[in-house]
Amino acid sequence: MSMTALDGIKPLTLRQYFICLWGIVWREGLRFLHQRERFISALVRPLVWLFIFAAGFRQVLGISIIPPYDTYILYEVYITPGLMAMIQLFNGMQSSLSMVYDREMGNMRTLLISPFPRWFLLSSKLFAGVFVSILQVYAYLLIAYFWEIEPPSLWGYATVLPALALCGLMLGALGMVLSSLIKQLENFAGVMNFVIFPMFFASSALYPLWRVKESSPWLYYVCALNPFTHAVELIRFAFYQKFDWISCAAVGAYTAVFLIAALIAYDPARGMLMRKSG
Amino acid sequence: MNAPPPPALAVTNLTHAYGARNALEDVTFSTPQGRFTVLLGLNGAGKTTLFSLITRLYSAQSGEINIFGVNISRQPSAALRQLGVVFQSRTLDLELSLIQNLLYHAALHGIEPAKARILGLAALERAGLLGRAQDKARTLSGGQMRRVEILRALMHAPRLLLLDEPTVGLDIKARADLIAQVRTLVKEQGLSVLWTTHLIDEIAHDDEIIILHQGRILASGRADSIIEKSGAATISDAFALITGNHAERLQT
Numbered sequence: 001m002s003m004t005a006l007d008g009i010k011p012l013t014l015r016q017y018f019i020c021l022w023g024i025v026w027r028e029g030l031r032f033l034h035q036r037e038r039f040i041s042a043l044v045r046p047l048v049w050l051f052i053f054a055a056g057f058r059q060v061l062g063i064s065i066i067p068p069y070d071t072y073i074l075y076e077v078y079i080t081p082g083l084m085a086m087i088q089l090f091n092g093m094q095s096s097l098s099m100v101y102d103r104e105m106g107n108m109r110t111l112l113i114s115p116f117p118r119w120f121l122l123s124s125k126l127f128a129g130v131f132v133s134i135l136q137v138y139a140y141l142l143i144a145y146f147w148e149i150e151p152p153s154l155w156g157y158a159t160v161l162p163a164l165a166l167c168g169l170m171l172g173a174l175g176m177v178l179s180s181l182i183k184q185l186e187n188f189a190g191v192m193n194f195v196i197f198p199m200f201f202a203s204s205a206l207y208p209l210w211r212v213k214e215s216s217p218w219l220y221y222v223c224a225l226n227p228f229t230h231a232v233e234l235i236r237f238a239f240y241q242k243f244d245w246i247s248c249a250a251v252g253a254y255t256a257v258f259l260i261a262a263l264i265a266y267d268p269a270r271g272m273l274m275r276k277s278g
Numbered sequence: 279m280n281a282p283p284p285p286a287l288a289v290t291n292l293t294h295a296y297g298a299r300n301a302l303e304d305v306t307f308s309t310p311q312g313r314f315t316v317l318l319g320l321n322g323a324g325k326t327t328l329f330s331l332i333t334r335l336y337s338a339q340s341g342e343i344n345i346f347g348v349n350i351s352r353q354p355s356a357a358l359r360q361l362g363v364v365f366q367s368r369t370l371d372l373e374l375s376l377i378q379n380l381l382y383h384a385a386l387h388g389i390e391p392a393k394a395r396i397l398g399l400a401a402l403e404r405a406g407l408l409g410r411a412q413d414k415a416r417t418l419s420g421g422q423m424r425r426v427e428i429l430r431a432l433m434h435a436p437r438l439l440l441l442d443e444p445t446v447g448l449d450i451k452a453r454a455d456l457i458a459q460v461r462t463l464v465k466e467q468g469l470s471v472l473w474t475t476h477l478i479d480e481i482a483h484d485d486e487i488i489i490l491h492q493g494r495i496l497a498s499g500r501a502d503s504i505i506e507k508s509g510a511a512t513i514s515d516a517f518a519l520i521t522g523n524h525a526e527r528l529q530t
Contacts, residue, residue: 009348009356016388023385027371027378034373110369113333114386115358121386269337 012116020116021124028128032135042090042136046083047143054079066208068240080149081236082205084137084160085228088168089199091133093191096175099125100182112266119263126176126262130168137164156239163238163248167231170251173258174227180265203229204236227254284347286311286438286470287332292341294327301327303493305341309472309486311437314464316481316501317474318517319490325474326366328490329442333363345438359387362431366442370423370430372416376402379415380430387434394433401429421452425459432463438470439463445477453480478514487513491521 032039054076065072102108111121141157144150151157178191200206202219203226213220223229230250237244285308292305302324309315319325331338334350334357343350343357350357370379377398384394402408405425410418418426424444431439441460445453457480463469473480481487481501488498497504497520501513510516 009359012355012388019385019388019390022391023382026385027374027382030378031371031373107369107371109333109335109365110363110383111386112335113358113361113363115355116386116388117355268334 017116017120020114020120021127024111024121024124025128025131028125028132032132038094039136039139042087043139043143045090046087046140049079049083049086050076050144050147050149064208066210068237068242068244074149076147077149078208079206080144081239082200082203082232084140084164084235084239085167085171085205085232086200087136087140088130088133088164088171088231089196089228091129091136092168092171092173092175093178093196094175095125095129095132095172096179096182096191099176099179118266118268122176122262122266123259126169126172126259129172129175130165133168133172134161134164151239151241153241156241159241160235160238163234166248166251166255167235170227170231170255170258173255173262176262177258177265180262199226199228202226203232205229205232227251230254283311284344285309286313286346287472288342288344288347289328289332290342290344292328292331292338292343294331294338294341300493302331302338305490305493305495307488307495307498309438309470309488311346311470312464312468313486314461314471314473314482315486315488317472317488317490318476318478318481319474320476320521322492323476323490324493325442325490329366329440329474332440333361334358359434360437362434362436362439364424364427364431364439364441364444366444366446368423368427370415370418370426373414375412375414376407376418376426377411379426380433383430384433389434397433398429401433402426405429419452421448421455424448424452424456428456428459432469438472441471441473443474443476445475445480478517481513483513489517489520496520 058075069077099108102111111125112118114121138157151160174195178195182191202223204223205228209220209223209229212223227250230247233244233247234251237247288308290306292302293300294302305324305328317325317328330336332343332345332350334354337351345357345360348357348360371382374382377395380398380401381391381394384398385391389397399408399411402411407422407426415423415426428439428441428444439460444460445456448456460471460473461482464471475481483500483502483505485501486499487501487504489496489504497508497516499507504520505511505513505516508516508519510519
């Protein structure tokens with residue numbers, strides 16, 4: 001009887017990597033379908049902003065012609081990219097919440113004892129979250145379409161997809177970093193106050209940055225550095241089939257930083273998870 | 279000449295501290311292949327830390343862990359593939375059905391979905407849960423959940439099964455059923471098992487025992503030989519003598 005090391009253990013194949021990735025995305029999709037409240041609230045939140053806030057502020061905030069827009073636009077049109085990014089922001093933070101929950105409940109541990117490399121497992125988890133956030137964004141866009149908010153050409157729906165994927169990745173990676181820092185589930189309210197709201201309001205989601213600059217130069221610089229601003233602008237341009245290389249480079253750089261930080265946080269040797277579970 | 283088979287699990291000079299407090303201090307033990315080994319310790323003895331290190335949730339500050347001779351830090355993938363784990367906390371996804379839980383786990387191990395479905399349904403059938411394959415995990419009783427967790431841990435055919443206090447929160451009947459289920463696996467399939475507990479009545483006289491106390495291994499060997507060496511009459515007395523604890527603190 002042969003019982004020596006590595007007998008019969010073949011290296012994992014590319015197909016097995018694919019099966020693993022598929023399994024993680026599939027589970028995330030199933031969970032999403034089962035949590036109907038989560039889907040509805042993910043949809044209602046931006047719609048409240050669109051139907052109530054934007055309608056109310058339409059007269060207050062005049063928007064001049066700024067790229068990528070060629071004409072005067074309605075305020076609803078202006079804030080739609082911001083709301084698309086907001087869906088992804090909430091989704092990213094929600095998946096970080098679910099990772100804290102998973103860690104407390106142990107589901108995270110069943111993921112981490114998989115024999116695939118940890119970077120692959122975490123990236124797959126991230127990818128699954130991005131997939132769900134993109135579904136939510138398109139559901140929002142479908143409703144917005146009937147409100148006559150649409151890109152200049154239907155192609156806009158396609159060109160915005162890579163922008164959404166990149167922004168989703170950035171916000172998901174940020175959520176993953178936060179999930180390693182949050183000690184307990186209850187601290188999620190803090191994430192709302194200290195992450196979601198400041199990121200959303202100190203960005204170009206609701207008002208163009210030149211308006212911010214007029215009233216407060218230092219706030220302008222905060223907004224200009226805010227990763228969320230770049231996510232909004234990348235989506236805004238892509239929706240109009242245009243490419244804003246500055247925001248793309250910024251989102252790409254922030255994504256890389258957050259991803260590396262997340263991988264370090266979950267690296268067994270560095271042991272960020274240690275204090276929480278010991 | 280044949281070298282002796284490597285132990286299912288070999289832990290060597292493992293030390294791990296949280297800040298200034300040593301949770302594990304120079305822990306060395308091994309569990310033989312194809313045996314039911316009990317890791318006995320009170321709450322706070324360091325069982326959970328040890329478990330986290332063996333499952334590579336984080337790495338040990340010093341020392342080595344080998345699973346069937348495969349080092350967990352140097353070849354984590356090969357080591358983890360030989361390992362099935364049942365965690366102390368309930369880790370089934372309550373929103374998913376039983377078969378979906380099994381399929382998800384199989385995917386995490388790179389098992390073809392079609393094959394996974396066959397394996398999963400067969401496992402549920404053996405456990406008498408085939409009729410509930412499509413039910414959500416939240417509809418199960420505590421004992422049934424544990425049984426499904428064991429089926430899940432065995433989906434990828436590991437050779438070593440770790441169970442961290444698996445009977446916590448179960449009633450007497452469910453506890454007995456669970457122990458019997460795992461002992462059968464050892465007897466019939468030659469599975470190697472490491473079972474952690476603080477409940478002395480889960481030990482049989484011919485089990486391998488490791489006594490972990492305040493981060494140190496105080497004794498290891500067959501239950502009856504530990505009893506004999508300590509000069510006690512029962513394992514409970516032996517435990518009290520060895521750890522210097524009153525027997526009452528160890529629940530039976």
